[in-house]
Every structure is written in C-alpha cells, then in structure tokens.
Amino acid sequence: MIDELPLRTWLAVAIAAATALVVFLLSRDAQAALAALAGGAALVVIIATIPEESAADDVPDTAPVPDLPSGAIVEAIAEPVLVLRGGRVTIANGAARRLLGDHIVGEDARVAIRHPGAAEHLADGSSQPVDLVGIGTLDQHWQMHAAPIADDARLVHLVDRTGQYAAERMRVDFVANASHELRTPLASILGYVETLADEAGEDPGLRQRFLGIVFDEARRMERLVEDLMSLSRIESEKFRELRTAIDLGAIARETCDTLATTHGDRGVDIRLDLADDLPPVTGDQVQLSQLLHNLIGNAMKYGRAGTPVEVTLESGPQSVCLTVADQGEGIPPEHLPRLTERFYRVDPGRSRSLGGTGLGLAIVKHIVERHRGRLNIASTVGVGTRVMVTLPAAPGALS
Template sequence: MAVYSGRPRARADSVLGRHALWPRGLPLGRALLVTGALLVFAAGATWLVQRDHRTESEIRLAARGQALAETVAQAACAETTFADAGRLARILASAARQGGLAAGAILDETGLVVAHTDPLRAGKAWLGPVPGDAEGGAAARARAELFDGRPGTVCLRPLLDARGAAGTVALLLPEPPRAFPGRGWLRTFLPAGLMVLAFLGLIQMTTRWALRPTAAFLERLAGTLDPPQAPAGALDRPRAPAAAPTASGEFCDELRERALRRARELQAAQEELIIRNRTLDYERRRTAAVLEQLPDGLILTDALDQIVLVNRAAGALLGLAHAGSASDSPELPPRLRELLAGVGRGGRLIHEAPAEQGTRPLLITHTPLAGPQERSAGSLYLLRDVTAQRAAQQAQAEFLSQISHELKSPLNTIVAYVEALADEQQLQPGERQEFYNTLSSEAQRMARLISNLLQLSRIQLGNLSARFAYVKTDTLVRGLAESVAAQAAARRQRLDVQVPENLPALYGDKDLVGVAITNLLGNAIKYTPEGGEIALRASADGGGVTVEVADNGIGIPAEDLERVFERFARSEQEEVRRQSGTGLGLALVREIAELHAGRVTVESETGQGSRFRLWLPGREAGERLDLGAAA
C-alpha cells in the first residue's frame, strides 16, 4: 500500500489562506483598502481639475461671444434701416460660418425679430426685455424663446444709432467640449466605487467561508497528484527532506498539466475516431459499390420490414426507375411490398415480371438477418432471372424426349427383325439376308447416335482429349470422299471431288475433322434424290482451309436456317421426315469447328440444294492460336 506525505494538507491550507487571484504576500483586506484610497484620491483630483477647466472655458467663451456680438452689431448698425432683412440675415449667416455661431437673431427696438439664422423665426415678436445683458434673466429668456432652449452661451448686444438704442443682437454660442467628465459623472462614480469596494469585501469573506467545506476534497485531489513513496521495506533508507508547503500556484500548475495531458489524450482519441469514421465510410461506399455491381437483384429491409435498399439489378428486373436508398422513394409501388410479403420467411417464389416481350420468370429468395440476441435485423431478398434455367430445363426435357424416340425406333426395328429371324420356318429364302442387313443398318444408326452424343457431351464439358497435329489436307479429304463413294453410288449420285495437291496442312485432330466432313457428306447424300450431284471442294482461304460440300437436294427452308446447327434440329419438310436421322450431325460439326477455332456456314434454298462451308485454321494459324495448349 502506498504511503503519502503531509503535503496535501499544507497545499489545501494554502488554498484556503491565499486566493489565487491575488499576488503572494498581499492579503485581500489590505488590497481592498489600497484600492479604496486610490479611488477616493482619483475622484477628488478629477473634481478639482474639472472645476478649473470649466471656469477657464467659460471665461474664454464669454470673451469670444462679446467680440462676435460687437462685430455683428457694428455690421448691422452700418445699415440705415431694418427694411433690408435679407441683408441682416446674410450678416448672421456669415458670422455663423466664420465665428462658430450656433444660432443668432437681430431684433428691432420693439422686440420684432428682423433677421434670424432660422428663416422661419424671422418676423415674430419677442416679448422679453429689450435690450438686456447676458447675466440677467434676458439671456435665459432669449435661449428659451429665440433658440428653443438649445444648450450654449447667449450673448446680447444692443444696436445703437444717433438716436440711441435701435435694437438688439442675440447670439447663441455652442458649449466647449469637455476634457473631463462632469459633475454628474462624479456623482455616479463615487457611489459606484464604494459599492465595488463593498462587493469585493463580500466576495473575500464569502470565498473564505465557501472554501472551508472543500478542504477535504482538495486534500484528496492534491494527494492524487503526489507520487507515492517507496514501498514498505524501503522506508528505512534516508530520504530527502520534504519540500516546504507551496502556494496554490503550484497546485493549479499541476492541475493544468493534468488537464493538458487529458486534452492531448482526447485529441488523439478524436483523431483516431476520425480515421475510423473515414475507414467505415470507405468500407460503406465499397460495400455499396459491390452491391450495385451484383448481377443478381438485391432488396434489403430493416427490422420493421421497410425497404431500405434496392440495387441496380433489382430495379432493372422489376422495372423500377429508382435504385439505391429506397426509404423515401416514391418510385417503390405498394405491389413490390406485397410481392415481398408473399415470399414468406426463408422461402422462395417464382414471379412472372413484365418484360419487353411478354414476361420473364424471377426467382425471389428470402433470407432473414439476425441481429444481437437473435433478434431480427431485417430481411434480404435475392432476385434472379431464371429464363435461361427454364429454357435449359425445357431443352433438357425435349432432349430426353427426342433421344428416347431416336433410340426407341431402331430398337423396335431390331426387336421385330430378331423375332422374325427366330421363326426360321416362316422366312423365305432371300429374306434372311435382308433382315440381317436391316439389323446391321439399325445397329449402326444407334452406334452413330450414341457416338455423336458422347462426342457432343465431351466437347461441351471440356472432357474431350483432342490430339492436335499437322494433317495433310488433300490426303484426308480424298480419303473421306472414297469412304462415302459407295453410299453415293448406291443412290446413283455423282460425287465430284476437287482437291488441289498444294493445300496447306491443317492443325487439328484428324479424327474429329474427319467426323465433321463425313457428317456433311452424309447429310448431302441422304437429302439429295437419287441421280443427284454432290460436290466436294477444298481450297486455301485466309491462313486456313475451306472444305465445301454442295448438293442439289431438297434444300432447307429459310425459317430453319437459324436453328440448323442446334441439337435435334430437324426440318418439318415431308422429305426430311421420311429420312431417318438424329438431328445431331450438324450440331457436332459446329462444335468440332469451334473446338478448332474454325467456323461453319450454310447457304440453302428450298428445292435448290444446300452449300456448307467448313473453315479450319492451317498450320501457321494453328500455331498462332496455340490450339494444342488450349485442348
């Protein structure tokens, strides 16, 4: 436990015995007496100086007034008559400008105002004694009646002619400026000074009385400012003598140090708070930017189920003109709130939203947000356009239906012919071989179907192990033409093969390229009537090789050209439906072409035949595209 010295008591006593506002060694009562004496001395000196200054100013002003009145009187007496009042008014105006006159008037012997510095006063009678002196009641009467009681010194001077008194000159001179306060100020200053002295004495007594109950608090506060002494066991060591009790100034200095240290701590905390606020603002803006860029729609509600956020994708999916903070937006219709309310807690809903062409399905998923103590903090709604998924599901269903049909047809044929072969007694001599040929054809058809399906799925899933190498184009194309020549001959079709010997080498998988060209030739043979013509040409084209297969068969309608390379796509023509087929051959050709960074195009017209062009990159283009690494 820390042991404290007796310094806090001495420090508290110093606060009680000496006020911090007064210098050391100067008691408060003595200071009040000195201040009172100074105030009384200053008041007396001011009154004496003011009296002397006032007397001297009055003497100078009276002399100046008499001189000015004499000058005006002489100028007025130079006039033979009072009839020219304008001339007399100009004399007064000149005296006012040059002599510092406040106002002036000239009266005739009857007391009528002949001229006045105020033109409105001319022509009025004055009822006072005429003439009079500046020391009698006439001066006060003149100030009141001629000059409306304005402050200043009034000078009266009679006008004399040969007959005697002819009139009076009355002048009003302004009072001189006061260099010192007047008597009224002294009458106010002395009582105020005495009141200040009394108030200071009252403060001194009240302060001493009020500080007594706080001595204990000051002791504890001062004790917290003293560092603790050495722990027990070190008390026996010699210590430096305790410092003498210090005045309250040290106590205040130490408090000031602690206040400054606390202020620095608060400033550091404020700076840290500013940095954290900026960091939070940056994180908020970054989170908002991420939410805005989400491909899926997002709607956020608070604990009261009020919508607070709608991102850009949600606004586009729902056809809203507003996205962002949605708490006060008039663009959010009530139907949106009803739609969200219908999702249910933790559920999902398929909503048909309006689109440019009809509607589009939206999958709305609800996720509750948990706050502190497992309380609800709001809800999160995710919106996703499932048009592509619905189309994929529909395509998958169609695919399963078509593949089932394509597999069922040859299987039914095989089963029927196997049953017929089992009953040998019912067979004619030449039917056995015909049945065997049919079984072989249907089995090959099923094998081609399964092979095409496997190759398509491997290409689309990226699981096909293509072996890219340099392939001699002319040798490959001629070999493929020879492999289908027998089929064309069986239908009495003419197969025209034009393949130059100097074609650039292909860079690709020989087997896959062979499958693509074979499918094109097989389609041409199948959909060309007996006796028709089929042309197979190969040529160098733009760093690659173009293989062209043309026929004069039934052709493809214009409305079917866009989907001719889709899986299971077959025309509704009667001639096409009579031929067996899976609708996978041309789809496989397109996949193989894209796998080799090539392309396949078609030109066709109903009844005029079709022309397919397969472009594949040559050696230089294949090396540039690095197809082997891509595979």
C-alpha cells in the first residue's frame, strides 16, 4: 500500500518533517516543533486526497483526421473546377461537366476546354488568370485560374464574369448615350446662336424663330438633365427603407388634373377610374407622382389624338394595381423587352420630336423595383399599349 503512494505525497512528508526539525533546532521548543509537524501532516493529507492527473490528459488530442476524398471537395464547389494530371482531366465537378460536357473526364485539358486562349495558357504553365470568351455561349465571359497542387497535377478554376462585363458594357453605353443626347441639342443651340450673331439676327421674324428653336433645345437639355438626376437619385435610394403610407388614388387625381391643364386639347382625353376603398401603399410620394406623370404623359404623347387615355386604380390581393392604357400605333413585340433600357427608343425621331428623353420608362422601372412592385407592358400594333404596375399594399391596410 505504501508503494502505491505517489511521489508528491512522499515529498510532502519529507518537507513537513524537515520543517518541524528546523523549528525545534531554532527554538528549542518541542511544542512549536509539534505544531509545525501537525500543520505539515495536514498538508500531506490534503495533497494525498487530490487526484493525480493522468498523463494522457496533458497530451493534446492528436487523433488523425480521416482523409477527405478530393472528388467530393471539388464537387462541393459551385463554379466549374477541373483537376488535371499529366495534362488530362482526372476530376471535373458538376458545374464543369454541365459547361463543357460529361465526356471531358480523361480528355486532354486543351481539348476539353476547347478555347485557344486556354490551350495556350495551359501549355505555358502560367499561374496568372486569363480571360476567355465564348465558352458555353458566345456572349459568356470567363476568367480561368490554374495553379499547381502536386508535382504533375494542376487545379483549373473557371469564374463566370459575364455579369460584370454586362454591367461595364451598360455603363459605357450609358455614358455614350448621355453624351450624345446632350451634345445634339447643344450643337443645335450653338449653330443658331452663331447664325443670330451674323446678319440673320437683323431680321426680326427670323430672329424670333431661331430664338424659339434655341429655347426648345435648351428645355430639351433641361429635361434630360432632370431625368438623369432623377434616375441617379432613385438608384442611390434603392435600398433605403420605405415607411410612409401613401394614398395612390389622391396622387393619381392630382397628376391627372395637372396634365389636363398643361396638355391643351389632349388633357380632356384622360379618363380616371378609381376603385372604392383603395388601400394605401408604403412608398415615396415624390417618386410615385413621377411614375404616374411618366406613364400618363407617355400615353398622351403616343396615343392618337382624340382617343381616351384610361387610368385605372383597383385593389388586388394585398396590392394596388395601376393600369394606364392608350389607343395608339402600338409597339412591335420585339421591342417590348428593351423598353425599360436607358435611352432605348422604338422610333428615335418621333420620340425626340415629342420631347422624350428616352429615360421615362427606365425611371418607372427603378421606382417600381424600389417599391417592391411589378411592371408589365403589353402592346398590340395598331391597337395601343397597356402598362400595368402592381404595388404591395401597406402592412395591415387590408386586415
């Protein structure tokens, strides 16, 4: 049993005995020595009752992690990934097989990817990314990354950049179109001002006509700048929370009254039909007013003179539906998907002659998106166009 006592207990006994001996030698007091010995004995008992930690507890857990299958790891990646060994495809995840075909496993990588840029890149052994166009579909843009993972193995990763290229193309087109739209009236203004500065300015009738043209072109530039600023403001507020309950019927009445008084004979053609007990919508009053002005204004401009412009507001399931319909020439179906693009016009000459900036429906689309609504445009050539906007009702409005 004595052999079972741990080493620390024997050390405590020795320290207690030595302490008692030192006390007796220094003080020559047996009682003090006995007291020191008793204290030491109590310490020995306490130490003996403390369980000794197992050596295994001091060793960190070094249990080996089971090897994960490389195929499963690659398969879990959402983008196309290939593992090459000796220049041939040994592993291809599902995304790569969908893009390049199920047959690529076992093929030479240059044949599997089927792109001159990829073949050259893989032959060079470069680790720099390379841009590839036309894999999958003709307008898809990819960036290929290749990196060594073993002596004779490489990992090839294809990243889809189509969305980024499309966004950049839209930005470039927007800047070019905006510059063109501003430059056209500006050139006209400069031309007429130069003419007025010459002898033509001495003719009162000619001067008055030219000044009228300059004024119209300046107003056209003003409308364009205002629309550009509106579009920029709407986009910047896209993720700002809307909290105000808006009476869309009241805005519709106000808009129709305003347009009826500012559009001459065409103003009497507006027909407003409001359903009873329309629920409010959560939104921005200024933007919703602009939406109505743009839609009703378009119907008045492109509908035939003397035909009605029908504006209808009705309630739906947890929503309010706005419909603006005209009786005009209509829009060919191939143009409908692009109507909300910036500066897109079905008939550029007619649009400009009617004072259009090419941004009206783009602004409408962004306003509808900000209000979490839906926009639908239907048109029949020779009959007319119908634009429908559905906006969610304010929370609790229909409860």
